[in-house]
Amino acid sequence: MGAINLENATFDAYVVVMRKITIILTALGILFATAATMAITATAQAKGPKSLLRNPGIWDAFSLTEGKGKACYMAGQPKDSKPAGVKRGPIWVLITHRPYKKIKGEVGIYVGYPLKPNSMVSIDVDKKKFKLYAVDDTAWVEDPKVEKKLVSAMRAGKKMVIRGTSKRGTKTTDSYSLKGFTRAHKAINRACKVK
Structure with missing residues (x-):
C-alpha cells in the first residue's frame, strides 16, 4: 500500500471548493442579469405607447x-x-x-x-x-x-x-x-x- 499524499488531497479539495464557488457565482450572475433585464423591460413597457x-x-x-x-x-x-x-x-x-x-x-x-x-x-x-x-x-x-x-x-x-x-x-x-x-x-x- 502506498502512502497518502496529503498535498495532492488538499489541492484536490481546494479545486473542488473553487469550482463550487465559481458555479455559485456564475449562477448568481445569471440571476442578477435576468432580474436586471426584466426590470429594464418592465420599465420600457411602462413608458412605451x-x-x-x-x-x-x-x-x-x-x-x-x-x-x-x-x-x-x-x-x-x-x-x-x-x-x-x-x-x-x-x-x-x-x-x-x-x-x-x-x-x-x-x-x-x-x-x-x-x-x-x-x-x-x-x-x-x-x-x-x-x-x-x-x-x-x-x-x-x-x-x-x-x-x-x-x-x-x-x-x-x-x-x-x-x-x-x-x-x-x-x-x-x-x-x-x-x-x-x-x-x-x-x-x-x-x-x-x-x-
Missing part, C-alpha cells in the same frame, strides 16, 4: 411617458394615396398633446417623402380649406388658432384630402376617412386631461 382604445378603427389613440411628462397622441393613415406606385415612407396624420410642455392639439402631417422646399401642403376637410408649411417630410400649422379650427373641422368632418408636392415635383393626394376621429380625439383629451 399604450393604446387608449379597445377596438381602434382608422384612427387610434395612445399615451406614453416621455422625458418629464405624459404625452397623448392619435394617429390615422390614408385610405387612398395617389399616384399609385410612388415610393414613399410611412404616411400619417398625428394629433398630439404634451401638457407638461403646454402643447395641446398639435397637428403633424407625415407625407412619406421630402417636400418641395418653401412649399405649402393643402388640407381640405369636407369644404373647409387649410394650408400648412412644409418641413422636410412633414407639414405643420403655423398659427395655433388655425390648428384649433383644423382639429374642430376634422371632428365634424367626414373626409379629409391632403395634397403636397415632393422635392422632385411629384404631386400627391392622400384621402383620409374621418370616421372614428372624434372618438380617438376624446380618448387623448381624457388621458392627458385636456379640455
Whole structure:
C-alpha cells in the first residue's frame, strides 16, 4: 500500500471548493442579469405607447411617458394615396398633446417623402380649406388658432384630402376617412386631461 499524499488531497479539495464557488457565482450572475433585464423591460413597457382604445378603427389613440411628462397622441393613415406606385415612407396624420410642455392639439402631417422646399401642403376637410408649411417630410400649422379650427373641422368632418408636392415635383393626394376621429380625439383629451 502506498502512502497518502496529503498535498495532492488538499489541492484536490481546494479545486473542488473553487469550482463550487465559481458555479455559485456564475449562477448568481445569471440571476442578477435576468432580474436586471426584466426590470429594464418592465420599465420600457411602462413608458412605451399604450393604446387608449379597445377596438381602434382608422384612427387610434395612445399615451406614453416621455422625458418629464405624459404625452397623448392619435394617429390615422390614408385610405387612398395617389399616384399609385410612388415610393414613399410611412404616411400619417398625428394629433398630439404634451401638457407638461403646454402643447395641446398639435397637428403633424407625415407625407412619406421630402417636400418641395418653401412649399405649402393643402388640407381640405369636407369644404373647409387649410394650408400648412412644409418641413422636410412633414407639414405643420403655423398659427395655433388655425390648428384649433383644423382639429374642430376634422371632428365634424367626414373626409379629409391632403395634397403636397415632393422635392422632385411629384404631386400627391392622400384621402383620409374621418370616421372614428372624434372618438380617438376624446380618448387623448381624457388621458392627458385636456379640455
